[in-house]
Amino acid sequence: MTRTPSKPTLNWPNSLWQATADAGLNFGRLEESIETDLLIVGAGYTGLSTALHAIEHTDDVVIIDQAQPGWGCSGRNGGQVHPQWKSELQALKGMYPGDQFNAFIQTLGDAVDLVFDLINRYQVDCQAERNGSIIAGRGNTAIRYITQWSQFWAGKGKSVHLLDREKTSEVIGTSQYDLSMCDDRGGSLQPLAYSRGLARACSEQGVSIFGDTCAKNISQTATGWRVITDAGDIRCKRLVLATNGYTDGLWPGLARTIIPVASMLSATHPLPGHVASTILPGRQVAAEYAGVPAYYRIDEKNRLVFGWRGTLFGKIGGLKTAHLRAKALRLFPQISGTQWEYDWAGYVGVTPHQRPMLLKLSDNVYAGLGYNGRGVPMATMMGKQLALALNNEPTAIAIDAPRTVPLHSFYPVGVYSRIVSGHISDQFR
Numbered sequence: 001m002t003r004t005p006s007k008p009t010l011n012w013p014n015s016l017w018q019a020t021a022d023a024g025l026n027f028g029r030l031e032e033s034i035e036t037d038l039l040i041v042g043a044g045y046t047g048l049s050t051a052l053h054a055i056e057h058t059d060d061v062v063i064i065d066q067a068q069p070g071w072g073c074s075g076r077n078g079g080q081v082h083p084q085w086k087s088e089l090q091a092l093k094g095m096y097p098g099d100q101f102n103a104f105i106q107t108l109g110d111a112v113d114l115v116f117d118l119i120n121r122y123q124v125d126c127q128a129e130r131n132g133s134i135i136a137g138r139g140n141t142a143i144r145y146i147t148q149w150s151q152f153w154a155g156k157g158k159s160v161h162l163l164d165r166e167k168t169s170e171v172i173g174t175s176q177y178d179l180s181m182c183d184d185r186g187g188s189l190q191p192l193a194y195s196r197g198l199a200r201a202c203s204e205q206g207v208s209i210f211g212d213t214c215a216k217n218i219s220q221t222a223t224g225w226r227v228i229t230d231a232g233d234i235r236c237k238r239l240v241l242a243t244n245g246y247t248d249g250l251w252p253g254l255a256r257t258i259i260p261v262a263s264m265l266s267a268t269h270p271l272p273g274h275v276a277s278t279i280l281p282g283r284q285v286a287a288e289y290a291g292v293p294a295y296y297r298i299d300e301k302n303r304l305v306f307g308w309r310g311t312l313f314g315k316i317g318g319l320k321t322a323h324l325r326a327k328a329l330r331l332f333p334q335i336s337g338t339q340w341e342y343d344w345a346g347y348v349g350v351t352p353h354q355r356p357m358l359l360k361l362s363d364n365v366y367a368g369l370g371y372n373g374r375g376v377p378m379a380t381m382m383g384k385q386l387a388l389a390l391n392n393e394p395t396a397i398a399i400d401a402p403r404t405v406p407l408h409s410f411y412p413v414g415v416y417s418r419i420v421s422g423h424i425s426d427q428f429r
């Protein structure tokens with residue numbers, strides 16, 4: 001197979017992760033016709049994990065990405081590894097009736113374990129730490145969410161602690177929250193380094209990766225599928241679309257099954273030691289349960305890495321992060337005077353029903369997407385599930401048919417009303 005080093009067509013964001021991760025392997029563009037058993041479109045966690053699990057059963061796996069591994073959300077996220085899903089306990093029971101609920105609960109913990117197992121197995125150097133993950137909030141809704149979930153996990157024997165206002169203030173370093181829960185199973189990593197480490201592991205296991213290779217068209221053939229790329233084409237028996245928040249019109253209707261919503265992140269210059277020691281001194285990661293939740297952590301160089309919403313319509317827009325910095329300062333006045341060094345953003349794949357989706361699109365064609373901001377563990381787990389589905393083995397995540405989000409073309413209006421109402425409810429908590 002020919003890999004032609006090519007001029008990248010897509011720029012990398014100016015992220016902390018891009019500035020600090022090792023360069024990683026560069027995968028050249030496909031510029032010929034090839035055949036493979038399994039083709040995966042998208043080299044984020046979903047695609048790379050699918051390949052790593054599928055290569056155990058076939059010698060012939062190819063991944064293509066329009067950029068390089070980790071260019072999408074997988075190299076841009078907050079690097080927070082939470083076992084906690086965002087839905088309220090009762091709502092989740094409604095979404096996963098009967099035995100499905102226990103299966104999903106099991107999957108949440110297994111997904112976090114899988115991330116750290118893969119890091120260990122393939123010796124991925126990505127600053128992985130398992131110091132715990134915190135959900136914090138204020139007001140009655142957050143108190144209910146946090147209390148119910150922490151009691152639930154404790155009842156399951158998991159190491160999850162409910163922290164009152166005083167303890168929360170001590171553990172996080174802000175007096176803004178009424179309550180929090182800390183889950184000792186959670187942790188953090190450098191997300192782009194994790195992506196690049198998975199890509200290296202794939203390569204070492206025999207997976208062929210082509211970068212700067214955009215899939216343009218898919219058609220069915222007598223023996224499988226043909227995918228035309230910008231400079232070549234691939235015939236395959238089995239196909240996985242792992243494009244999540246960056247899904248385009250490649251497979252008719254797939255982009256209409258999710259809502260891409262921008263999330264932005266900023267990172268400060270390294271904080272002085274006496275300030276850094278007041279914020280998350282146990283170096284857990286933290287996320288809010290709120291109408292418009294923020295999430296944050298301290299990195300290995302003592303930078304505050306702070307994430308919040310994009311524009312009110314859910315877009316990246318001009319990458320204006322003043323609102324986010326102001327929110328960080330409200331929570332942590334001790335960072336006053338600190339300079340911010342990096343701003344970046346990406347598109348989270350959101351599903352209206354808040355379920356991650358393993359979709360069967362056609363014979364031997366699957367997609368995995370829609371992790372609702374919990375994709376570090378869940379996209380990694382989805383890869384394992386996709387590999388099982390390709391092998392006709394039972395999956396922990398149920399296989400669904402694609403369903404279009406009603407009135408999808410108007411989603412920016414829906415995102416706007418969701419964000420504005422979230423802000424209003426947060427004001428009155």
Ligand SMILES: Cc1cc2nc3c(=O)[nH]c(=O)nc-3n(C[C@H](O)[C@H](O)[C@H](O)COP(=O)(O)OP(=O)(O)OC[C@H]3O[C@@H](n4cnc5c(N)ncnc54)[C@H](O)[C@@H]3O)c2cc1C
Pocket residue numbers: 041042043044045046047064065066067068069070071072073074075076077078079080081082213214215216242243244245246247248250262263264265295307345346347348349368369371372373374375376377378379
């Ligand atoms: C700012 C931000 C912060 C986040 N924070 C967290 C967090 O702290 N914790 C957490 O658990 N989750 C977080 N998430 C979510 C998490 O990053 C994602 O759920 C996860 O990375 C999804 O992985 P993926 O492989 O499915 O998609 P991506 O990593 O987005 O990969 C999709 C790939 O498909 C490629 N692609 C698309 N179309 C084509 C095509 N036609 N041809 C070829 N290639 C194509 C893209 O180039 C891209 O590389 C965050 C997301 C964002 C944006």
